[in-house]
Amino acid sequence: MxxxxxxxxxxxxxxxxxxxxxxxxxxxxxxxxxxxxxxxxxxxxxxxxxxxxxxxxxxxxxxxxxxxxxxxxxDPKVLLDRLASDHAASIAGARAAAAEVDGSLA
Known part of the structure; x- marks a missing residue:
């Protein structure tokens, strides 16, 4: 459904x-x-x-x-576009933080 x-x-x-x-x-x-x-x-x-x-x-x-x-x-298009943008920013931040952590472990 x-x-x-x-x-x-x-x-x-x-x-x-x-x-x-x-x-x-x-x-x-x-x-x-x-x-x-x-x-x-x-x-x-x-x-x-x-x-x-x-x-x-x-x-x-x-x-x-x-x-x-x-x-x-x-409108679902407006909502989903905003959610996609928010999640992309969160993922980019997580990648940058992971790189810092990974670099500090080397």
């Missing part, structure tokens, strides 16, 4: 299980309230709002103005 594959890949990229499920739910359903996301994804309602705030903080979702508060997924 495509949603399960997306959730699995997001988990590999460092998303928590709830974050991955909420992002996939928002992506498939469009703008939703926290309550609707909880119903759609099976994420417990007490956890869904905290999870949505984390998705907003990491740039994976946006909080829409108005009442009730609704959330929407950031």
């Amino acid at each position: 495509p949603v399960q594959r997306l959730v699995g890949h997001l988990r590999e990229l460092g998303f928590s299980p709830y974050e991955a499920r909420c992002y996939a739910g928002l992506l498939g359903a469009g703008a939703q309230t926290g309550y609707a996301v909880a119903k759609l994804t099976g994420v417990p309602q007490p956890k869904v709002y905290e999870t949505l705030r984390r998705l907003v903080a990491r740039g994976a979702a946006e909080r829409l103005p108005g009442s009730p508060t609704r959330f929407t997924a950031v």
Whole structure:
């Protein structure tokens, strides 16, 4: 199932299980309230709002103005391009640090 594959890949990229499920739910359903996301994804309602705030903080979702508060997924191309860039920078840093450690052992 495509949603399960997306959730699995997001988990590999460092998303928590709830974050991955909420992002996939928002992506498939469009703008939703926290309550609707909880119903759609099976994420417990007490956890869904905290999870949505984390998705907003990491740039994976946006909080829409108005009442009730609704959330929407950031375009997957934008999100995945940013994640690729972040991971490339982390890998480059790790390579440089490994070279320093490896050089100091010689």
